[in-house]
Amino acid sequence: MKGILLFGHGARNPAWALPFERIRQAILATDAAALVEPGFLELMRPTFAEGIDTLVGQGATEIVVVPIFVAGGGHVNKDLPPLADQAMTRHAGLIIRLAPPVGEAAPVLAAMADYALNVVPFE
Template identity: 40%
Template sequence: MTPSSNEPSNAQALILFAHGARDARWREPFDRLRDKLAVLLPHSAVRLAFLELMTPALPEVLAELAAQGTASAKIVPVFFGQGGHLRRDFPALVDQCRQQYPDMRIDTATAVGESDSVLDAIAAYCAAQAALTASD
């Protein structure tokens, strides 16, 4: 993705990090989330990266951002919980990227599913669905 004209060369970046899947349709909600965040964060580069099975991979996204002179990137794992990938694979991948791009500050967040506000939103959705079923 090419930076838009409103992205300064030293922009902050937000990278949504997802697992990936063989079915291309699986990424559609992640693309929508990225697009929503791009509107909410107009002065940040918002990107999507995958652990496996889909592209771009995290190192590719960080290479693009580094080439654009991005000063800092926050990686948000769009995972429901802290499973094996986030406990083992993700930290090793981030450490490798930090070594490769020492001039870029690379920070990480916990999995989105670890946030009470995210769980509250999911619970509200599930309760609304249960209410719909109960009224049928």
């Protein structure tokens, strides 16, 4: 069974996680049976490991980690792969795939460009 982990950096302000919950709810609105959880690198819970553990507890045997980052950097390129490896070691038979950062996807870039053009009308 497939699961989705929405991976983010984390922040001290709890409101920072609200977009992750909105994304999660949008996924569930499309597919109510989807297994989708957030997982944060630091400062917030659930942690990456806790998010993975929750998905596995719900029956996930394959997890796609979706980095909710504008671009790949140290956290996506250096911190994330070892976290995925550790999770696969903890959960025998679990397969984790790492998606590119959401900000690198063409539809997301187009939506950001559209937003930038329309957020404040030119006069």
